[in-house]
Amino acid sequence: MKRLVVVGNGMAGVACVEQILKHSPQFQITIFGDETHVNYNRILLSSVLAGEKADDDIVLNSLEWYQKNNIDLRLGVRIVGVDSKAKTVTGDDGSVTPFDKLLLATGSMPLIPSIDEVKKDGVFVFRNLDDTRALLERCRPGLKAVVIGGGLLGLEAARGLQVQGCDVTVVHLMEWLMERQLDPTGGGYLAAKMNQMGITVLLGLSTTAILGNGKVEGVQFKGGGSIAADLVVVAAGIRPNVSLGHEVGLEVKRGIVVNDYMETSHPDIFAVGECVQHNGICYGLVAPLIEQGKVLAATITGNKGPTYEGSVQAAKLKIMGVDVFSAGDIGDKLDGSEVIRYEDPALGIYRKLNLKDGKLAGVILVGDTADSHRYMDWLRTGKDLVPLRRQLLFPAPVDDVGLDIAQMADSETVCGCMGVTKGTIIQAIHEKGVNTLAQLKECTRASTGCGSCTSLCQSLLKAVVPEFEEEVKKTICKCIPIAEDQLREILRSQRLKSVQEVLEIYGNGVGCEVCKPALSYMLDMLWCGDHNEDRSARFINDRVHANIQKDGTFSVVPRIRGGVTSVAELRRIADVAEKYRVPMVKITGSQRIDLLGVKKSDLPKVWADLGMPSGQAYTKGVRMVKTCVGTEFCRFGVQDSTTAGIEMERRFENLFTPHKVKMGAVGCPRNCAEATVKDIGLVGQEGSWQVVVGGAAGKKVRKADLLITVESTEQALEAASLFFQYYREGANYLERTYDFVERVGIEKVRKDTVYATDEVKEGLLERLRKSKDRSSDAWLERDNPRNETQFVQIKPLEEVFV
Amino acid sequence: MRAPDVWVRIARCSDIPLREGRAVKAGTREIAIFNLGDRFLAIDNRCPHKAGPLADGIVSGTTVVCPLHAWKLSLETGNGVNGPSVSSCVETFRTRVEDGTVLLDLSDKQTEQEETGERELTGLCVPPRGITATTNLPADGRYLVLDSN
Numbered sequence: 001m002k003r004l005v006v007v008g009n010g011m012a013g014v015a016c017v018e019q020i021l022k023h024s025p026q027f028q029i030t031i032f033g034d035e036t037h038v039n040y041n042r043i044l045l046s047s048v049l050a051g052e053k054a055d056d057d058i059v060l061n062s063l064e065w066y067q068k069n070n071i072d073l074r075l076g077v078r079i080v081g082v083d084s085k086a087k088t089v090t091g092d093d094g095s096v097t098p099f100d101k102l103l104l105a106t107g108s109m110p111l112i113p114s115i116d117e118v119k120k121d122g123v124f125v126f127r128n129l130d131d132t133r134a135l136l137e138r139c140r141p142g143l144k145a146v147v148i149g150g151g152l153l154g155l156e157a158a159r160g161l162q163v164q165g166c167d168v169t170v171v172h173l174m175e176w177l178m179e180r181q182l183d184p185t186g187g188g189y190l191a192a193k194m195n196q197m198g199i200t201v202l203l204g205l206s207t208t209a210i211l212g213n214g215k216v217e218g219v220q221f222k223g224g225g226s227i228a229a230d231l232v233v234v235a236a237g238i239r240p241n242v243s244l245g246h247e248v249g250l251e252v253k254r255g256i257v258v259n260d261y262m263e264t265s266h267p268d269i270f271a272v273g274e275c276v277q278h279n280g281i282c283y284g285l286v287a288p289l290i291e292q293g294k295v296l297a298a299t300i301t302g303n304k305g306p307t308y309e310g311s312v313q314a315a316k317l318k319i320m321g322v323d324v325f326s327a328g329d330i331g332d333k334l335d336g337s338e339v340i341r342y343e344d345p346a347l348g349i350y351r352k353l354n355l356k357d358g359k360l361a362g363v364i365l366v367g368d369t370a371d372s373h374r375y376m377d378w379l380r381t382g383k384d385l386v387p388l389r390r391q392l393l394f395p396a397p398v399d400d401v402g403l404d405i406a407q408m409a410d411s412e413t414v415c416g417c418m419g420v421t422k423g424t425i426i427q428a429i430h431e432k433g434v435n436t437l438a439q440l441k442e443c444t445r446a447s448t449g450c451g452s453c454t455s456l457c458q459s460l461l462k463a464v465v466p467e468f469e470e471e472v473k474k475t476i477c478k479c480i481p482i483a484e485d486q487l488r489e490i491l492r493s494q495r496l497k498s499v500q501e502v503l504e505i506y507g508n509g510v511g512c513e514v515c516k517p518a519l520s521y522m523l524d525m526l527w528c529g530d531h532n533e534d535r536s537a538r539f540i541n542d543r544v545h546a547n548i549q550k551d552g553t554f555s556v557v558p559r560i561r562g563g564v565t566s567v568a569e570l571r572r573i574a575d576v577a578e579k580y581r582v583p584m585v586k587i588t589g590s591q592r593i594d595l596l597g598v599k600k601s602d603l604p605k606v607w608a609d610l611g612m613p614s615g616q617a618y619t620k621g622v623r624m625v626k627t628c629v630g631t632e633f634c635r636f637g638v639q640d641s642t643t644a645g646i647e648m649e650r651r652f653e654n655l656f657t658p659h660k661v662k663m664g665a666v667g668c669p670r671n672c673a674e675a676t677v678k679d680i681g682l683v684g685q686e687g688s689w690q691v692v693v694g695g696a697a698g699k700k701v702r703k704a705d706l707l708i709t710v711e712s713t714e715q716a717l718e719a720a721s722l723f724f725q726y727y728r729e730g731a732n733y734l735e736r737t738y739d740f741v742e743r744v745g746i747e748k749v750r751k752d753t754v755y756a757t758d759e760v761k762e763g764l765l766e767r768l769r770k771s772k773d774r775s776s777d778a779w780l781e782r783d784n785p786r787n788e789t790q791f792v793q794i795k796p797l798e799e800v801f802v
Numbered sequence: 803m804r805a806p807d808v809w810v811r812i813a814r815c816s817d818i819p820l821r822e823g824r825a826v827k828a829g830t831r832e833i834a835i836f837n838l839g840d841r842f843l844a845i846d847n848r849c850p851h852k853a854g855p856l857a858d859g860i861v862s863g864t865t866v867v868c869p870l871h872a873w874k875l876s877l878e879t880g881n882g883v884n885g886p887s888v889s890s891c892v893e894t895f896r897t898r899v900e901d902g903t904v905l906l907d908l909s910d911k912q913t914e915q916e917e918t919g920e921r922e923l924t925g926l927c928v929p930p931r932g933i934t935a936t937t938n939l940p941a942d943g944r945y946l947v948l949d950s951n
Contacts, residue, residue, distance in 0.1 A: 513862060513867040517860075
């Protein structure tokens, strides 16, 4: 068996090896990687920096994959020498490895512009996983971070650092951002979006020096100006890593020169990826590397024939909420080209097409990139656009997504990163029985690059595989078309703290009565009051802390924990009812007292006279704990349910929840306070408590599931707390616990709460504690109203005579 | 004849928080004024459905959602824009801002029904009778309301 040595364990090298393995197992393969990680998706490093993905999430080939394919993987070894006569490579660990064929996939390295004193503590590059980890280690909220370079990588790094809480400035040498992919107008739209997200963009500035004594203190610009910095990321571009090519005496220009068969000037040495130059071009994006790998695999396995004819350059900015796509030739000075533009400054949408000879030559999309695959196809196939002149900027409306898919040609590319066509996917479905997205990824590699084609892949599966069940993710409403669990993750990772901000970046900028309260809840849950609460986004009940009635008056339900009250409280309630002429006083089904028909303007006075806290009967929050008298008076009681119930109510009260939470605590299995049909119930037994969750006795009746049985009251309260916070964090807005528990499954609920690791449990309890510490009785706003007119009806400033 | 404008100073702008509404009692009417950031809009504070207090509703763009049964009404035209609300409307009032104060035009626009022909339609809503031209019109609505009378 011949020995194939691959230098470089990155995306290009390993993708090529994958293709080689498809031909035949004729090689004994050794892969050297100077990083200590298995092959991962370098494109997604910015997502790791932004906290959206963990290290493990971006792994492309696991250790098992290398083992399964008998690949000898040597990590942490840098190849420092190649002897093309003896046919050996030498590692920096002194090892000498013989080869029959050598594949150089050495990628590229960061281009460091000539800046004085660039080697200071606090100056980073952003190229690999270790760089990313180092950055994550260093960055802290409040640090001033300066990113040198306003290209794809620089901008993605900037957003990641900002998400980590840094105060970020991007310094760019050119007059507009992403100047290689955008025109000045497109760059302007992008800069506006970055500014809107809170990132400062400085253009046309050449950085001359890093300031500071040993440690970064600032950066200086040509002309003398400077800004302060605690951390600097240099992302000024990349340079092909060609030193081995030079050493072997290969033809090297900017990159290692290869021909259409991906051959170098040496018959047994090949090169692929960012380190090569084909037809004068060095590619720095993933799709061309994959295309090259396919050709090289054919050549190196003796199936020479397919040729590489260059790739359409395409780039997509991967910052959530900032959609930028560019492909082909986008300059304005093409001879005989026509330029078609569309701009909507209010929506931040810019589209530009360059047409030449009736064909698409280049495209820029900013603000909305949903159509990018259509333009890529036009570019790749050189489609005649003359008949489509009226639909160039916007496709003819299609009612059914499936139809859109059906209209795609088989040759059209679905996954631009991995170069997977619709035809390949259909073939995989028919021939290999693929019927889930995971299998499709595994089998075709589609959707494993930047991930932007995931929905397209799903639509294809849906259209072709009858049994395909799309994972149904619930969105709140059409204002913000992102699944709720994903949205929570976005709000967390992007540190968004106001409803309007979320709507402007991820939604339609307007919002409605459905999504605004939902977003209000999510932000409150995530940031525990450490956010900009926008009362205008909340329902009237949550603006004035009372329940609106059919005539516009309100109902007032004070908190009576566990349903246990006192003579003094009852007397005050009676006095209030009399003083404010409350039309109805009613005992509720929750062991509380409801004062119905109170005028909005009387609310603060009523609360003050009651001297009791809010019972939250008007909101999606903690309602009450219904209790029986337990061991205190009852002949049959075996647990002190009143004390336990009152304590549970105290621990959770004043908090908001996805939907209302009603609880119960009973002192024996006779269940007098109906704890088994409550959202959370404590059921006392001889020597133990059963903690039950997900019960209902409303529109739906459901017996609660047993979460756990514990000995002490404190353990029972802890189990209840774990579930309570788990529900707060994981349920969709307006999802009651009984729907939540059914959706998730009680087994998983148990595993994620009471049977989770101590670390997970402590996390839930800590977040609950934090929320609780920052919550307070809403009725205290009687003394500190949000504004002077919160409860009053405005009186005109002058008399009205009409 | 167009009724003469009757501008009345109502409240300080700061009394009405951004994207919220406040009710104001003006003579015999109760009017809901909303702060949309770049302007104030005012409509009758009675939902045409069950008289819900519109000033207490959530603002969605240039519409308000009644807190009682989620009828949605345009603050610009007064017309209903969702479900069963589309054949209903409420009166709108012109507003203007002067020295940090919101003013309302409280002239009796109902007299303008006598008038015909083209005219500026801000602040006018005629409940449809006969020809219900308000049904199913686009929500951005600047259009004439036809009355069979």
